[in-house]
Amino acid sequence: MNVVIKVNDEVKQKMIEYYKDKIRDKKIPYVVFQAKDEDTVITMYESGKVMFQGTSADVDAAMWGTFLSDTKEEKEKQKEKDSIYHNCSSVGSDEVGTGDYFGPIVVTATYVSKENVKYLEDLGIRDSKKVTDDFILKVTPEIIKKIPYRSIILTNKEYNEKYSKDINMNKIKAIMHNKALYQIMTELKPNVDYIIVDEFAREARYYDYIKDVPNIQRGITFVQKAEDKNLAVGAASIISRYIFLKEFDKLCDEVGLPLSKGAGSEVDKVGEELVNKYGEEKLKEVAKYNFRNTQRILKTLIF
16 A cells, blocks of 8 residues: 655754654665665655555554645544544553663553543543653552553563564554453453554454464544544553553662663663663663664664
């Protein structure tokens, strides 16, 4: 599948920043960059057009196309359509850590009854990327007293053992989401209007990723930017980030270094310190080894 959108300068810069660690080295005439993100190849042209190629091209393009394509009227219609996911009883799941070189991947599923919607609204619960870590550290202990949840933690050592040509990041995410959702649905047996997952892959591809696992949770509604539309997903995002922060601090203590979050240049610097202190093998325990940071840290990338 091929999808082409046109972006303005603001969105262009956001895309360059977002894909900077996935950009291919080869230079193509009239192309700003070409990146590979899981199943999708993204090509940005100097004209402002961006081509997405792959099975999930429409999902990836939608993340950026809405910046330009939605008129005020269309946004209002979409907002009204999405409102059904807000004031309802639902189970939702979300993940953090997939873009961080250090720190685990955490997936959490929460059950939010309709009666608890206002409680989370009053707390200001939303996507964890849109609130501060200080807010998350303060509010999460209160949330988990009232909101049932199940979390799955995948250390980077486990990630490196699982990651391969046949098992990419999206497959790992799908397996973790399925496990958390299956646990909370079978253990709590909640009466819900929706089971919601943020659409990081098309529905058919998601179920293809998990076809070989023993227990599969069905009946999922896949929603783009679900963490902003459904409080169960929003709460899952907050709790996942809270667990990630706690695990990240433990990792810093373990290696005796102030590790950096994300996958930027600061990460490379501390990665070099880590290798100097412990050797390359330590990266395979505490970092996502397939990230381009590893090549930069080990000085194997040609600039």
